[in-house]
Every structure is written in C-alpha cells, then in structure tokens.
Amino acid sequence: MDRLQAMSVFAAVCDTGSFAAAARRLGLSPPVVTRTVSSLESHIGVRLLQRTTRSLHLTDAGTRYLDQVRRVLAEVDAAEDIARGEQERPRGRLVISAPLTFGRMHVAALLRRYLAAYPDVVAELQLNDRNVSLIEEGVDIAIRLGALGDSSLVARPLGSTRRVLVASPAYLAARGRPAAPEAIAGHDTIAFGPVHANGDWLFADPHDPARELRIAIAARLSTNSAEAAIDHARESGGLVRALHYQVAAHLATGELEVLLPEFERPPSPIHAVYPSARMLPARVRAFLDLALADGVRAY
Structure with missing residues (x-):
C-alpha cells in the first residue's frame, strides 16, 4: 500500500x-x-x-x-x-485570512504592495471575523488579533492595537467628560459585536496594574457593526469602545476624542499564524517578511 x-x-x-x-x-x-x-x-x-x-x-x-x-x-x-523552484522565487497561489475591518484597512493595502512586487503570485484575501481552520480551508496565513489560544500553529507577532474609549466633541460638550470609568454609568453608551453588546467594559487601574475595573453598561445602541457604532458616536450618540485602528482616521480629523487613556488595558497583540515553519514556499515567506517589516508599529 x-x-x-x-x-x-x-x-x-x-x-x-x-x-x-x-x-x-x-x-x-x-x-x-x-x-x-x-x-x-x-x-x-x-x-x-x-x-x-x-x-x-x-x-x-x-x-x-x-x-x-x-x-x-x-x-x-x-x-x-x-x-519546482518556488523557494527561490515567489509564485503560485497565496491565500490570506484576516478580520473584516482590519483586513480591509491594513492587510488589503499590504497585499497590494506584495502583488506589485511579485507578479508571478495570485492571491485570495478572505475577510471574516471568525478563526478559520487553516489546513482544512486551504489558508496559507491568517492574521489574528488578541491573545492566541493553545495551538499547534506557528505565530509571528506583527504589532499590537489599543482598545480606546471615544466620543465626539459635541457629545462631550453637552454631557461632560467622564473623569473615571465609574462615571460611564451616567453616559449614553454604544456597544457592538457579539461579545461587547451584552458584556461589561474592562479597564485597568493605573494605581494597581494587577487590578481590573469592570464597568457594567446598559447600551443605548447595540449593533453587530463596528462601522455603525462608530458612526453613531461621531454623530454625538454616546461613548463607544473600539480598537484604535478602527477610529484612527476620526481621531486624526477631530471627529472623535480618546477618553480615559490612563485606564486603558494593555494593547492586544496582532499575529500572523500559519501551519508550519518548515519548508515554507517563497510566496509565504515573502508575505511574512513584508508583514513583519510593516507591522513594527502599533495600530
């Protein structure tokens, strides 16, 4: 046999x-x-x-x-x-999986640069917010945000992202700026995602890093869309917690402001994961090299 x-x-x-x-x-x-x-x-x-x-x-x-x-x-x-010589020159089909918003905002741009540099590669970018099974679904590399569970996958750190509390200047002018997490109870809040919609908001104690501050919220608006939640905050709908990269453009224009930065928890890591470090095809190694060079900063 x-x-x-x-x-x-x-x-x-x-x-x-x-x-x-x-x-x-x-x-x-x-x-x-x-x-x-x-x-x-x-x-x-x-x-x-x-x-x-x-x-x-x-x-x-x-x-x-x-x-x-x-x-x-x-x-x-x-x-x-x-x-076939693919270790020497990237070629063939590369499949990348990434979270929906992060993939659209960052991985897609990285992939455009990659394809411009390697004309013999064709690529597929899968954007979704679930952890795909790399081997079963034929994915070469997955970008994952947050702590990784126990896994036989190889993980390479690319950077990190903060979870920030934000609101619009107009909302803050009308309702005031919370001075501590406990003051959030007096504000309108916006929640998004299956986890955050009905969960508490967690903060760090700046005087005791080992202590966690857990704030129960009763959201005025709950949605499964990060974009809808952030847009509502921009229109003075209340406070929302989001990953920094999701609101970076609105912070730059002044549409949103970061609140309580001293109470932020440690940034969440961003990793590239793939099935094996042995005998990586050149197309995979080249994308990892580009991602590692691009991902040294926090998002």
Missing part, C-alpha cells in the same frame, strides 16, 4: 463526503477508493469512518488522524514547491 496515496484518498473522501465523489475527484473507480480506505484502516488498526448506506461519519480516531494527514499532505506540497 502506498501510504501517502492512501492518505490523499482518505482526505478526499472526508472533503467530498462520499467514496463516489472522492473517486471522481481523483480519477479513480469507487471500488479502488473504498479498498484504499479499508487497507489504510487495517494498516493503522482502527476504524476511521463509520459507514451507513446514506452517509459517512468520522470516528474520533478518524478526526484526529485527518488533522495529522492534512499536515503531512501540506508538508508534501511544500516539498514539491521546493522542487
């Missing part, structure tokens, strides 16, 4: 959801695909797939094995890239 071929067949079956669909993708007959997976299970000594007349389901062992298979196949693809 060709174990690498068997792994590829097994991954195709999982990707397509059936032996017949995997056979069509691979240009094999369905019986060959079925025998290959059965041989792989016999070789390993565990059942990887539960089969019924209508569906296939991964067993717990199959789920764990599939994750490792995808990593092995990714390494093989990288090795073949080397053989």
Whole structure:
C-alpha cells in the first residue's frame, strides 16, 4: 500500500463526503477508493469512518488522524514547491485570512504592495471575523488579533492595537467628560459585536496594574457593526469602545476624542499564524517578511 496515496484518498473522501465523489475527484473507480480506505484502516488498526448506506461519519480516531494527514499532505506540497523552484522565487497561489475591518484597512493595502512586487503570485484575501481552520480551508496565513489560544500553529507577532474609549466633541460638550470609568454609568453608551453588546467594559487601574475595573453598561445602541457604532458616536450618540485602528482616521480629523487613556488595558497583540515553519514556499515567506517589516508599529 502506498501510504501517502492512501492518505490523499482518505482526505478526499472526508472533503467530498462520499467514496463516489472522492473517486471522481481523483480519477479513480469507487471500488479502488473504498479498498484504499479499508487497507489504510487495517494498516493503522482502527476504524476511521463509520459507514451507513446514506452517509459517512468520522470516528474520533478518524478526526484526529485527518488533522495529522492534512499536515503531512501540506508538508508534501511544500516539498514539491521546493522542487519546482518556488523557494527561490515567489509564485503560485497565496491565500490570506484576516478580520473584516482590519483586513480591509491594513492587510488589503499590504497585499497590494506584495502583488506589485511579485507578479508571478495570485492571491485570495478572505475577510471574516471568525478563526478559520487553516489546513482544512486551504489558508496559507491568517492574521489574528488578541491573545492566541493553545495551538499547534506557528505565530509571528506583527504589532499590537489599543482598545480606546471615544466620543465626539459635541457629545462631550453637552454631557461632560467622564473623569473615571465609574462615571460611564451616567453616559449614553454604544456597544457592538457579539461579545461587547451584552458584556461589561474592562479597564485597568493605573494605581494597581494587577487590578481590573469592570464597568457594567446598559447600551443605548447595540449593533453587530463596528462601522455603525462608530458612526453613531461621531454623530454625538454616546461613548463607544473600539480598537484604535478602527477610529484612527476620526481621531486624526477631530471627529472623535480618546477618553480615559490612563485606564486603558494593555494593547492586544496582532499575529500572523500559519501551519508550519518548515519548508515554507517563497510566496509565504515573502508575505511574512513584508508583514513583519510593516507591522513594527502599533495600530
């Protein structure tokens, strides 16, 4: 049995959801695909797939094995890239994932510079606010904001971003400027996002960095859109907490002002994450190098 071929067949079956669909993708007959997976299970000594007349389901062992298979196949693809000369010159397809607003404001501009420098690369930029599964979704690099959970991914720090409390000058002139986080209770507040809409606002105690100040808010406006929340604040709708890069342009024009900077918590890190540091194709290394050079400042 060709174990690498068997792994590829097994991954195709999982990707397509059936032996017949995997056979069509691979240009094999369905019986060959079925025998290959059965041989792989016999070789390993565990059942990887539960089969019924209508569906296939991964067993717990199959789920764990599939994750490792995808990593092995990714390494093989990288090795073949080397053989084709992609380690010397960036070429091929690069897939980047990034948070929606940060990706639109910063990663897209970085990618434009990258594509101008490397004409043999084609790129796909996926913007969404969920943590994608890099290997399963074919993503080369993901940009992630905030603390990273335990992961087998490689992480490279790019910079950091502050979470700031802001309001418009007109709102502050009418309602006053809060002198401490506790004073927020007397103000209109704006919340956005699934976490912030119903959660407390957290601040740091400048006299005791280990102490956390937790302020309960009852938002006048809650929304799942950062842009809508920030626009409402610009129109004197109240106080809003946002990441600095989301409001930087409005701070520069004076439409918004930062409040209580001495109570800000430590900045949130920004990382580039990718599956493996071994045998990186040149197109991936070149983008990382550009991102690292660009990301030394805080956003």
